[in-house]
Amino acid sequence: MSFNDHYVIIGNxxxxxxxxxxxxxKDKGARITIISDEMIPYYYKPKLTGFIADEIAQKDLLVTxxxxxxxxxxxxxxxxxxxxxxxxxxxxxxxxxxxIKYSKLIIATGSRERLLPFMSGYADHLKFITSYxxxxxxxxxxxxxxxxxxxxxxxxxxxxxxxxxSMGKKVTILIYPNAFWPYNLTEDMLDQxxxxxxxxxxxxxxxxxxxxxDKKDNGSYRIKTLKGVEKTVDMVFSFNGLVPxxxxxxxxxxxxDYGILVNEYLKTNIDGIYACGSCAQIYNPDMKSYSASIxxxxxxxxxxxxxxxxxxxxxxxxxxxxxxFDLEGVKIKTTWWGDINDASQE
Ligand SMILES: Cc1cc2nc3c(=O)[nH]c(=O)nc-3n(C[C@H](O)[C@H](O)[C@H](O)COP(=O)(O)OP(=O)(O)OC[C@H]3O[C@@H](n4cnc5c(N)ncnc54)[C@H](O)[C@@H]3O)c2cc1C
Numbered sequence: 001m002s003f004n005d006h007y008v009i010i011g012n013x014x015x016x017x018x019x020x021x022x023x024x025x026k027d028k029g030a031r032i033t034i035i036s037d038e039m040i041p042y043y044y045k046p047k048l049t050g051f052i053a054d055e056i057a058q059k060d061l062l063v064t065x066x067x068x069x070x071x072x073x074x075x076x077x078x079x080x081x082x083x084x085x086x087x088x089x090x091x092x093x094x095x096x097x098x099x100i101k102y103s104k105l106i107i108a109t110g111s112r113e114r115l116l117p118f119m120s121g122y123a124d125h126l127k128f129i130t131s132y133x134x135x136x137x138x139x140x141x142x143x144x145x146x147x148x149x150x151x152x153x154x155x156x157x158x159x160x161x162x163x164x165x166s167m168g169k170k171v172t173i174l175i176y177p178n179a180f181w182p183y184n185l186t187e188d189m190l191d192q193x194x195x196x197x198x199x200x201x202x203x204x205x206x207x208x209x210x211x212x213x214d215k216k217d218n219g220s221y222r223i224k225t226l227k228g229v230e231k232t233v234d235m236v237f238s239f240n241g242l243v244p245x246x247x248x249x250x251x252x253x254x255x256x257d258y259g260i261l262v263n264e265y266l267k268t269n270i271d272g273i274y275a276c277g278s279c280a281q282i283y284n285p286d287m288k289s290y291s292a293s294i295x296x297x298x299x300x301x302x303x304x305x306x307x308x309x310x311x312x313x314x315x316x317x318x319x320x321x322x323x324x325f326d327l328e329g330v331k332i333k334t335t336w337w338g339d340i341n342d343a344s345q346e
Contacts, residue, residue: 005030007310008092008100010082011108012036013045014296015277017064018303019106019310024072026311032074033100035092037081040132041066046296048135049156049163052142061132082109085252087270104310107249107260107268107275108303111242114181119151119238122213125221126151126238129160138235145234146170149223151210152179153193157239158328165200172203172231174210180327181241189330196328205229244279244292257281259292264316266306274310276302282317294325 007023009016012034020034042064050056069076084093085105092100113128127138148164150157153175164171175193177185185193190206197204211224213236223231244259255261255269259281266274266282277299281290293302305315324333 005103006101007032007104007106008102009034009106009108010092011106011110011277011279012038012042012076012078013108013110013277013299014042014063015110015279015299015303015306016106016108017042018300019108019276019307020074020303021072022304022307023311024074026308033102034069034074034076035080035082035094035100036076036078037095038131038133039079041069041076041078043132045131048129048132049159052129052135052139053163053167054143081248083248085249085254085273087253087273090272104272105274106303106306106310107246107254107273107279108277108299108306109245109248109279110299111278112245113238114241114243115238116176116178116240119210122210122236125213125215125236127235128238129156130242141235143167147231147233147235148172149221149231149233149236150174151236151238152176152240154179154239154241155325155327157237158197160237160239161197161202162200165202172205172233173197174205174208174225176209176240179240180325180332183332185327185330189327192330193328203231242278244281246279257290259290261290265309265314266302266317267309272310274306276306 007030009019016034020032023032041062043061044063047056047061051061081095082092083095090102113130115123128134147170150161150171150173153173161171161173175190177190194204194206205225208225208227211226214222216222220232220234221236246256246260249256249260253270254273260268260275260279262268262275262280263283264285266276266280268275278292281292283290302317305317308315324331
């Protein structure tokens with residue numbers, strides 16, 4: 001037991017919650033705090049599309065109630081964004097300027113939308129589905145809108161498209177070859193996805209690109225493609241993958257690339273600071289490179305491993321769950337850890 005320790009976890013997703021649970025299991029005396037910039041307790045992101053369509057009730061989105069944090073003696077601070085980390089003074093600064101001291105820190109801030117650089121001029125016109133907060137901003141509008149344009153086409157994008165289709169909405173999708181980044185879809189793969197999605201009542205555009213998106217006075221959007229397709233829609237969504245949400249780490253001395261760089265024990269370059277889940281870029285000693293992990297099951301295991309190692313263990317992280325993804329019939333290897341040569345083994 002360590003009554004003087006204060007373990008702080010930034011992030012209230014699967015990585016942060018499994019870290020907190022593991023810390024509490026192994027250390028009954030320490031103070032444990034989870035900080036989240038969202039107002040909702042731990043929830044299932046994979047259920048967000050069902051929530052938009054009213055197939056899932058708000059209470060069923062939640063993994064954990066506020067009471068269960070109390071039962072485990074874990075303090076949760078909701079609606080509080082961390083803006084700075086100062087490893088020298090072992091403190092965090094929140095957006096409302098409060099300073100919080102920690103003895104050890106786990107960063108589990110997940111990921112946010114990936115805005116393609118050539119689309120940045122249209123950022124105000126694009127909508128994303130990355131969190132409950134996004135969904136609450138657009139849910140009513142989505143339910144009332146009739147026509148949609150989807151640019152990109154990652155796993156969440158295809159899920160969203162099918163949900164809109166089941167709601168009777170008119171949908172056009174322009175599939176971008178790098179939407180499931182860092183992987184690029186070949187022309188054959190695009191053809192295969194086109195065939196698979198053709199069973200739905202949607203317009204599919206492949207091997208083309210956005211030329212312009214203009215907002216009209218009545219609030220609709222006019223989209224033109226390079227090959228001359230023109231569409232007028234009520235909402236435009238971008239689904240081009242997610243990127244680690246780590247802007248607040250800048251200037252702290254914690255090493256980053258596109259994610260927070262950690263070794264195979266999920267430790268950063270600074271003692272006492274760990275990162276896990278989809279904000280982390282993990283060193284693989286076999287591949288001698290860093291890569292980010294994908295998906296909920298990996299975030300769960302990484303949260304647990306980060307917590308064990310923070311407490312002095314030496315557990316090496318491994319990939320769990322799916323090591324390849326099925327993108328509408330196209331199998332894409334995501335060998336961020338194991339070297340999977342044959343996807344059919346899964
Ligand atoms: C719509 C959608 C559907 C998905 N469907 C699937 C699926 O079917 N299967 C699957 O395996 N994966 C799915 N995923 C991906 C999965 O949700 C993620 O891999 C997983 O949530 C990552 O967990 P995490 O704990 O690393 O981060 P997150 O779950 O993203 O949690 C990050 C937390 O950090 C908080 N945060 C961020 N920045 C700050 C800050 N500065 N200060 C304070 N708090 C901060 C956030 O509010 C959030 O609480 C889906 C994702 C989305 C968006």
